[in-house]
Amino acid sequence: xxxxxxxxxxxxxxxxxxxxxxxxxxxxxxxxxxxxxxxxxxxxxxxxxxxxxxxxxxxxxxxxxxxxxxxxxxxxxxxxxxxxxxxxxxxxxxxxxxxxxxxxxxxxxxxxxxxxxxxxxxxxxxxxxxxxxxxxxxxxxxxxxxxxxxxxxxxxxxxxxxxxxxxxxxxxxxxxxxxxxxxxxxxxxxxxxxxxxxxxxxxxxxxxxxxxxxxxxxxxxxxxxxxxxxxxxxxxxxxxxxxxxxxxxxxxxxxxxxxxxxxxxxxxxxxxxxxxxxxxxxxxxxxxxxxxxxxxxxxxxxxxxxxx
Amino acid sequence: xxxxxxxxxxxxxxxxxxxxxxxxxxxxxxxxxxxxxxxxxxxxxxxxxxxxxxxxxxxxxxxxxxxxxxxxxxxxxxxxxxxxxxxxxxxxxxxxxxxxxxxxxxxxxxxxxxxxxxxxxxxxxxxxxxxxxxxxxxxxxxxxxxxxxxxxxxxxxxxxxxxxxxxxxxxxxxxxxxxxxxxxxxxxxxxxxxxxxxxxxxxxxxxxxxxxxxxxxxxxxxxxxxxxxxxxxxxxxxxxxxxxxxxxxxxxxxxxxxxxxxxxxxxxxxxxxxxxxxxxxxxxxxxxxxxxxxxxxxxxxxxxxxxxxxxxxxxxxxxxxxxxxxxxxxxxxxxxxxxxxxxxxxxxxxxxxxxxxxxxxxxxxxxxxxxxxxxxxxx
Numbered sequence: 001x002x003x004x005x006x007x008x009x010x011x012x013x014x015x016x017x018x019x020x021x022x023x024x025x026x027x028x029x030x031x032x033x034x035x036x037x038x039x040x041x042x043x044x045x046x047x048x049x050x051x052x053x054x055x056x057x058x059x060x061x062x063x064x065x066x067x068x069x070x071x072x073x074x075x076x077x078x079x080x081x082x083x084x085x086x087x088x089x090x091x092x093x094x095x096x097x098x099x100x101x102x103x104x105x106x107x108x109x110x111x112x113x114x115x116x117x118x119x120x121x122x123x124x125x126x127x128x129x130x131x132x133x134x135x136x137x138x139x140x141x142x143x144x145x146x147x148x149x150x151x152x153x154x155x156x157x158x159x160x161x162x163x164x165x166x167x168x169x170x171x172x173x174x175x176x177x178x179x180x181x182x183x184x185x186x187x188x189x190x191x192x193x194x195x196x197x198x199x200x201x202x203x204x205x206x207x208x209x210x211x212x213x214x215x216x217x218x219x220x221x222x223x224x225x226x227x228x229x230x231x232x233x234x235x236x237x238x239x240x241x242x243x244x245x246x247x248x249x250x251x252x253x254x255x256x257x258x259x260x261x262x263x264x265x266x267x268x269x270x271x272x273x274x275x276x277x278x279x280x281x282x283x284x285x286x287x288x289x290x291x292x293x294x295x296x297x298x299x300x301x302x303x304x305x306x307x308x
Numbered sequence: 309x310x311x312x313x314x315x316x317x318x319x320x321x322x323x324x325x326x327x328x329x330x331x332x333x334x335x336x337x338x339x340x341x342x343x344x345x346x347x348x349x350x351x352x353x354x355x356x357x358x359x360x361x362x363x364x365x366x367x368x369x370x371x372x373x374x375x376x377x378x379x380x381x382x383x384x385x386x387x388x389x390x391x392x393x394x395x396x397x398x399x400x401x402x403x404x405x406x407x408x409x410x411x412x413x414x415x416x417x418x419x420x421x422x423x424x425x426x427x428x429x430x431x432x433x434x435x436x437x438x439x440x441x442x443x444x445x446x447x448x449x450x451x452x453x454x455x456x457x458x459x460x461x462x463x464x465x466x467x468x469x470x471x472x473x474x475x476x477x478x479x480x481x482x483x484x485x486x487x488x489x490x491x492x493x494x495x496x497x498x499x500x501x502x503x504x505x506x507x508x509x510x511x512x513x514x515x516x517x518x519x520x521x522x523x524x525x526x527x528x529x530x531x532x533x534x535x536x537x538x539x540x541x542x543x544x545x546x547x548x549x550x551x552x553x554x555x556x557x558x559x560x561x562x563x564x565x566x567x568x569x570x571x572x573x574x575x576x577x578x579x580x581x582x583x584x585x586x587x588x589x590x591x592x593x594x595x596x597x598x599x600x601x602x603x604x605x606x607x608x609x610x611x612x613x614x615x616x617x618x619x620x621x622x623x624x625x626x627x628x629x630x631x632x633x634x635x636x637x638x639x640x641x642x643x644x645x646x647x648x649x650x651x652x653x654x655x656x657x658x659x660x661x662x663x664x665x666x667x668x669x670x671x672x673x674x675x676x677x678x679x680x681x682x683x684x685x686x687x
Binding site for chain 1: 370373376400403405407409431455456457458460461462463464465492494495496497500503504505554558559560562564571605607638645646679683684685687
């Protein structure tokens with residue numbers, strides 16, 4: 001009798017201690033993201049979480065070292081989110097393997113690939129490396145698929161609720177707040193960006209494929225001879241022969257070398273725009289979309305006063 | 309109507325099976341490595357003239373949600389002979405708690421910095437002379453490994469291995485489990501643009517000490533003929549320290565980056581204590597290398613490496629101390645991420661205690677290309 005009592009007392013204490021650990025208010029989710037845009041998106045959904053981004057806005061996410069600090073961060077993650085579609089294929093699998101963390105292995109609900117929930121563009125049945133660095137699963141630069149963030153937000157909310165059941169109301173509330181706000185912004189953007197419809201671009205990599213698709217713009221030529229292959233003189237030479245009427249602007253990203261764009265600019269006199277690759281530090285995802293649309297409007301539309 | 313339905317059904321069947329294939333197929337990757345070489349480096353796997361280096365066929369996949377499996381075969385040809393070697397055939401856990409990981413089968417030992425990396429990811433056409441002398445270029449073996457990564461912001465990994473040790477054995481009746489290895493890896497970022505990793509390793513070789521000598525000069529002449537992939541020199545204890553530092557402007561590795569690496573190894577218990585007082589008796593043999601590789605644009609990189617390794621030849625009656633030094637200069641062109649053409653010049657100096665030193669110039673022109681699945685690279 002006596003021993004039974006102490007046992008139950010002991011187990012009660014254990015349960016209490018366990019519960020205290022699990023439901024302690026200081027418990028914060030540790031989230032690992034591959035790119036800063038997912039940090040921005042997740043901050044809106046889980047403001048209490050500690051989020052670490054493997055890359056910065058100045059780094060090309062195709063070329064990242066599987067460095068020790070990233071393995072250490074991956075080891076501690078309760079959840080991870082990346083673009084997917086093989087964008088991170090050169091380093092993420094190494095981090096997953098070396099971290100020995102179940103939560104970040106493929107197939108775990110706490111490992112989210114954005115491209116699994118986005119209507120992918122440019123998928124290929126047949127991929128050959130002679131075509132350059134292309135991905136069978138489609139273009140992986142899904143951070144600019146603004147018109148699909150609401151469905152992504154639903155997925156994130158569900159996963160967060162699943163991983164951290166103690167904070168379900170918080171995730172529910174933040175998720176719906178995000179979606180309401182995003183819907184408002186979508187209405188605002190589609191009105192504001194209407195003058196961009198039909199604009200044609202010479203780009204540097206297919207980074208803005210989803211943005212152009214959404215806004216009705218088109219990338220007619222690429223400074224890269226093939227995806228992922230750096231611009232060559234002979235390829236740039238061929239671009240100078242493009243009919244000047246077929247494009248309006250040259251676009252490159254903040255992390256890229258600006259020389260090829262300048263070079264084409266000197267030959268064609270077309271304006272250049274540097275667009276962000278991702279959010280800047282502390283920027284929200286909708287602020288990034290605001291910035292991209294404003295940057296495009298500044299150069300492409302403001303000179304002709306056509307304000308509605 | 310019926311036809312339409314049929315074609316739709318067939319179409320969707322094909323589409324879904326194609327999708328399923330990409331999911332369930334193992335990752336298959338091939339590495340092609342060929343070269344022309346003028347001269348030969350000491351304790352090297354590459355001989356003079358045209359040759360094929362490390363031609364690899366790798367297959368790997370998640371077996372289920374708990375295990376990962378990988379198989380790497382290496383095809384090497386030396387003259388008329390073609391060898392098929394099994395370099396890796398292991399399973400590894402995916403779902404152990406607390407950052408634990410267990411690997412079993414045949415695999416590359418985690419000793420030092422370079423050893424666990426595949427040769428085709430190297431920046432130079434051969435492993436440093438330290439590796440060629442003490443580890444048989446790269447040491448793989450049958451056994452088990454357990455490792456743990458601590459949940460800290462600084463990368464801290466501790467690992468232990470138990471291996472058969474056959475390739476490291478210098479005795480006739482070797483212990484079944486000949487090699488034990490323990491290592492510690494630490495690493496972190498200095499800033500967005502630079503990162504470091506430091507490692508300490510200890511390898512205990514139960515069969516490493518040479519106690520019986522058959523006849524004069526048997527020890528080194530053995531290894532000159534066949535490419536046995538065994539270590540040229542063994543001892544009871546091998547200690548290693550390694551340091552790597554990588555830098556890229558803003559941490560963007562696409563356009564330019566710099567890698568500096570250095571390793572030091574110390575081997576002791578080389579011959580039985582009864583020979584300790586003989587002239588030139590080898591004990592405490594050391595080896596090291598330092599290297600720097602700078603990628604100055606996406607297609608071109610250049611590097612320099614300097615290394616030394618102490619070894620010995622002969623038998624107790626006439627031990628000879630050997631000191632190999634090697635200076636390598638290389639330049640490499642990357643057609644893409646998957647193909648490299650490399651030119652390397654090495655100045656090799658072999659100093660034996662009973663001879664005057666020999667100096668050799670070795671020139672290698674080499675390609676290393678991969679197709680199929682391309683595994684992510686380690687730091």
